[in-house]
Amino acid sequence: MSNYRPPVSDLAFVLEHVVGYPDVARLPGFEHADLATVVELLEQCGDFMANVVAPTNQPGDVEGARRQPDGSVTTPASFKPAYRQYVDAGWGSVPFPEEFDGGGFPWSVGLAIQEMLASSNMAFALCPLLTQGAIDALLHHGDQAQKLRYLPKMISGEWTGTMNLTEPQAGSDVGALTTRAVPRADGTYAITGQKIYITYGEHDMADQIVHLVLARTPNAPAGTKGISCFIVPKFLVNDDGSLGEHNGVNCLSIEHKLGIHGAPTCVLSYEDATGYLIGEENLGMRIMFVMMNSARLSVGTQGLAIGERAYQQALDFAQERRQGLAIGATGVNSAIIDHPDVRRMLLTQKAYLAALRRLMLFNAVHMDRSTHDPDETGRARANEIVGLLTPICKSFGTDLGVELTSLALQVYGGMGYIEETGASQHYRDVRITPIYEGTNGIQAADLVGRKLGIRDGASVTEFLSTMREVEAELADAGDEFDSIRLELGRQFDTLETATQWMLRTGRADPNAVLSGSTPYLRMWGLCTGGWLLARSALAARGIDDAELAETQLVLARFYAEQLLPQSGGLFGAATAGSRDLFALDAAALSDSARLRQNAPLN
Amino acid sequence: MKIVVLVKQVPDTWGARRLNLDTGWLDRGGSEAVIDEIDERALEAALAYQDSNDAEVVALTMGPDSAKDMLRKSLAMGADSAVHILDSRLAGADLAWTARVIAAALTKLGYDLVIAGNESTDGRGGVLPALVAEHLGVPLASYLDSVAITADSIAGERSTELGTMSVRAPLPAVISVTERTAEARFPNFKGILRAKKKPVTVWSLDDLGADAAASPVRSVVLATSERPARSAGTQIVDDGTAGVELAEFLAARHLI
Ligand SMILES: Cc1cc2nc3c(=O)[nH]c(=O)nc-3n(C[C@H](O)[C@H](O)[C@H](O)COP(=O)(O)OP(=O)(O)OC[C@H]3O[C@@H](n4cnc5c(N)ncnc54)[C@H](O)[C@@H]3O)c2cc1C
Numbered sequence: 001m002s003n004y005r006p007p008v009s010d011l012a013f014v015l016e017h018v019v020g021y022p023d024v025a026r027l028p029g030f031e032h033a034d035l036a037t038v039v040e041l042l043e044q045c046g047d048f049m050a051n052v053v054a055p056t057n058q059p060g061d062v063e064g065a066r067r068q069p070d071g072s073v074t075t076p077a078s079f080k081p082a083y084r085q086y087v088d089a090g091w092g093s094v095p096f097p098e099e100f101d102g103g104g105f106p107w108s109v110g111l112a113i114q115e116m117l118a119s120s121n122m123a124f125a126l127c128p129l130l131t132q133g134a135i136d137a138l139l140h141h142g143d144q145a146q147k148l149r150y151l152p153k154m155i156s157g158e159w160t161g162t163m164n165l166t167e168p169q170a171g172s173d174v175g176a177l178t179t180r181a182v183p184r185a186d187g188t189y190a191i192t193g194q195k196i197y198i199t200y201g202e203h204d205m206a207d208q209i210v211h212l213v214l215a216r217t218p219n220a221p222a223g224t225k226g227i228s229c230f231i232v233p234k235f236l237v238n239d240d241g242s243l244g245e246h247n248g249v250n251c252l253s254i255e256h257k258l259g260i261h262g263a264p265t266c267v268l269s270y271e272d273a274t275g276y277l278i279g280e281e282n283l284g285m286r287i288m289f290v291m292m293n294s295a296r297l298s299v300g301t302q303g304l305a306i307g308e309r310a311y312q313q314a315l316d317f318a319q320e321r322r323q324g325l326a327i328g329a330t331g332v333n334s335a336i337i338d339h340p341d342v343r344r345m346l347l348t349q350k351a352y353l354a355a356l357r358r359l360m361l362f363n364a365v366h367m368d369r370s371t372h373d374p375d376e377t378g379r380a381r382a383n384e385i386v387g388l389l390t391p392i393c394k395s396f397g398t399d400l401g402v403e404l405t406s407l408a409l410q411v412y413g414g415m416g417y418i419e420e421t422g423a424s425q426h427y428r429d430v431r432i433t434p435i436y437e438g439t440n441g442i443q444a445a446d447l448v449g450r451k452l453g454i455r456d457g458a459s460v461t462e463f464l465s466t467m468r469e470v471e472a473e474l475a476d477a478g479d480e481f482d483s484i485r486l487e488l489g490r491q492f493d494t495l496e497t498a499t500q501w502m503l504r505t506g507r508a509d510p511n512a513v514l515s516g517s518t519p520y521l522r523m524w525g526l527c528t529g530g531w532l533l534a535r536s537a538l539a540a541r542g543i544d545d546a547e548l549a550e551t552q553l554v555l556a557r558f559y560a561e562q563l564l565p566q567s568g569g570l571f572g573a574a575t576a577g578s579r580d581l582f583a584l585d586a587a588a589l590s591d592s593a594r595l596r597q598n599a600p601l602n
Numbered sequence: 603m604k605i606v607v608l609v610k611q612v613p614d615t616w617g618a619r620r621l622n623l624d625t626g627w628l629d630r631g632g633s634e635a636v637i638d639e640i641d642e643r644a645l646e647a648a649l650a651y652q653d654s655n656d657a658e659v660v661a662l663t664m665g666p667d668s669a670k671d672m673l674r675k676s677l678a679m680g681a682d683s684a685v686h687i688l689d690s691r692l693a694g695a696d697l698a699w700t701a702r703v704i705a706a707a708l709t710k711l712g713y714d715l716v717i718a719g720n721e722s723t724d725g726r727g728g729v730l731p732a733l734v735a736e737h738l739g740v741p742l743a744s745y746l747d748s749v750a751i752t753a754d755s756i757a758g759e760r761s762t763e764l765g766t767m768s769v770r771a772p773l774p775a776v777i778s779v780t781e782r783t784a785e786a787r788f789p790n791f792k793g794i795l796r797a798k799k800k801p802v803t804v805w806s807l808d809d810l811g812a813d814a815a816a817s818p819v820r821s822v823v824l825a826t827s828e829r830p831a832r833s834a835g836t837q838i839v840d841d842g843t844a845g846v847e848l849a850e851f852l853a854a855r856h857l858i
Contacts (some may be wrong), residue, residue, distance in 0.1 A: 032795075044678065048788045080620055090791035103791060 006046025123262030134161025201266030259428030303401025357531030396525025640719030701733030
């Protein structure tokens with residue numbers, strides 16, 4: 001049986017009271033997506049995920065995906081029927097345009113669904129996630145014929161999608177890719193090359209796979225400026241929409257890896273495969289940028305999602321496992337949840353997870369504004385906020401995913417290290433999330449290199465001031481909000497100082513800024529999380545629900561007093577510059593230098 | 603064909619279930635109210651037929667105001683419309699009265715086939731479909747493990763202690779299904795949205811006529827008491843005589 005409890009009540013609270021979803025529902029185009037409808041959808045969706053998808057998680061990990069001798073790939077036995085039900089239930093279509101048979105709901109609603117899907121089974125969830133990326137790219141840059149041919153079936157989930165960027169020599173540096181695309185007389189292109197690490201590049205859950213492939217046309221400029229994006233369907237599509245012959249793409253092997261065993265990670269070989277250009281030649285990176293924000297937000301949400309599932313299981317375990325006698329308890333022994341250090345671990349998970357859920361949805365709501373606000377300045381500002389928050393959501397979400405699943409595992413003691421409990425699976429599964437969709441190092445570079453400089457720093461400064469408005473509200477809210485206000489104020493000060501340092505230093509010494517980028521991004525994550533938890537505590541007072549108000553207050557206070565102060569501690573690392581990072585050369589970093597010195601003279 | 607499915611709101615099986623000691627009724631605040639799983643299967647039987655045949659499916663319930671959420675779920679799963687019998691006079695109605703009221707509603711509504719779960723997970727009476735069929739004067743095929751519906755008949759299999767019985771009846775008829783019938787589908791996302799626009803008719807006792815309002819039989823709760831706490835069990839230590847002791851223990855309770 002599945003033990004996943006979908007956090008629908010928290011999602012509903014956050015949407016309604018913390019991130020301003022009711023304003024999104026008032027935007028033109030979203031009239032049908034009122035809060036009550038959305039909450040009902042999330043309830044039914046949570047029920048589906050918990051009962052259909054969540055039970056496939058552990059068996060899928062044990063069984064894993066397998067490549068067959070004929071080059072086909074089978075996913076774990078439970079995946080195919082669950083995917084069939086997922087398609088029938090239509091959950092993948094919710095946030096896409098009605099024009100292509102989607103539900104026309106806001107992205108924020110789609111993201112809430114993604115959280116529950118990824119909690120239920122992340123290896124499974126990757127298939128719809130990659131499809132979503134491909135849909136996004138086609139929606140914005142495909143021509144009408146391409147859209148009509150591919151989108152309805154991809155949106156329903158009958159066909160799945162992939163994203164083909166990575167090659168052996170082209171990982172973080174996408175511009176180094178060498179896959180070739182040669183124009184043919186009929187307007188199509190012949191695609192030849194090898195892609196690696198392609199998620200769901202081959203599988204048995206759908207009849208058709210629509211590969212989006214980045215490749216280079218002859219004489220294209222070097223680097224990212226010379227990349228084009230192609231649709232390469234696994235089976236060529238006949239004019240009547242039926243599937244024709246197998247295209248020249250094959251799965252050479254699948255990887256053996258730390259986690260997400262159910263999700264095939266493929267080496268794909270393209271040999272003279274027929275490709276259809278999306279948009280124009282050399283626009284590939286532009287197209288990737290369009291889908292990047294949403295894909296990165298989704299991956300940040302995976303960190304939250306797996307953290308949530310691991311936490312729920314750890315919480316159950318902490319109430320069952322009895323060891324030692326807690327202070328003041330009577331009897332033979334206590335449930336471990338009664339020991340202060342176990343409480344610390346549980347509350348730390350709960351508070352961080354609450355902060356992450358708020359941060360992800362806050363970003364998603366701004367994505368909706370950036371596309372649907374009738375006012376152009378409103379759209380532009382929302383877009384800036386999305387740009388600023390996306391690297392933070394991706395890195396903070398996934399780094400915490402790793403840390404929190406580790407903490408959940410720790411709650412189990414020895415049992416956490418034993419596969420049977422499932423705790424270690426979460427820890428293994430989540431570990432990919434800081435790596436793919438732009439490593440967290442690349443995210444930090446994006447934050448300091450691209451996002452801070454927007455409007456000469458005015459964009460980020462305005463956002464900081466917006467956050468600081470919460471201090472006055474906290475001051476008016478009464479004594480029990482004092483410690484939250486004081487700590488937030490202190491940390492905002494430090495973050496502002498670090499930001500000014502970054503803005504000042506950036507132009508003259510980019511290496512110094514890059515050196516501090518990761519700790520600096522973490523400061524942002526910690527501060528935005530504390531800010532949104534404070535807003536939750538304030539909002540919860542206004543609702544007639546004493547239990548909710550108490551929970552939100554405790555979470556905000558615990559976070560402000562016990563977790564947030566780490567932010568200030570990172571100030572030194574964020575602003576230290578590059579001196580010590582480069583003070584030792586590679587030889588000094590290894591033992592060889594010392595060995596040479598100590599070598600006896602003979 | 604018009605298929606009416608009887609659905610009931612029950613406390614979630616996984617939640618705590620308590621009686622209200624003052625009224626002797628179920629404490630509905632005790633856990634989340636959901637559509638009875640067995641009724642979802644009854645609905646599935648109707649929807650499966652509707653998938654490939656021309657049929658109208660109506661979900662019918664008698665229950666408090668909160669039962670409308672469950673009707674919404676029935677509509678989201680695919681029922682075309684719903685009927686809600688809602689009347690404060692019906693609070694605490696027993697099986698006999700409930701059957702009378704439902705039969706009156708079915709007569710008013712019209713039907714070719716009535717499908718119910720074999721027994722509700724809260725009351726566990728298991729006789730309501732039979733009572734309804736009796737009131738309506740139509741055949742009853744109860745406790746079906748499988749259901750085959752045609753335009754003018756139903757057939758199915760029922761497990762008995764000794765084997766399997768094949769039963770069939772012409773329509774109109776009442777049937778009840780067991781947990782062995784197909785698992786219910788999950789509501790589809792667009793179905794949930796469509797459900798908001800589907801009609802839900804609310805009928806009070808007055809809408810159903812005098813016969814339904816006045817039941818000649820009525821159960822009355824005379825007294826209720828808390829379930830006694832479990833007493834410590836008897837431990838038998840095997841010193842060679844455990845077998846005899848065990849037999850005596852069971853015999854004393856007339857268990858053997
Ligand atoms: C399970 C899995 C699934 C994947 N799915 C897909 C997929 O579906 N499609 C796809 O195209 N790719 C996919 N990838 C590839 C993934 O996106 C890349 O692994 C990732 O982009 C990193 O590239 P790399 O592995 O070459 O590492 P490298 O780029 O070699 O990075 C190594 C280290 O150097 C750091 N680094 C590199 N460049 C810089 C820089 N400029 N500044 C600072 N630090 C830097 C990185 O942060 C990292 O720590 C997948 C990978 C895995 C493991």
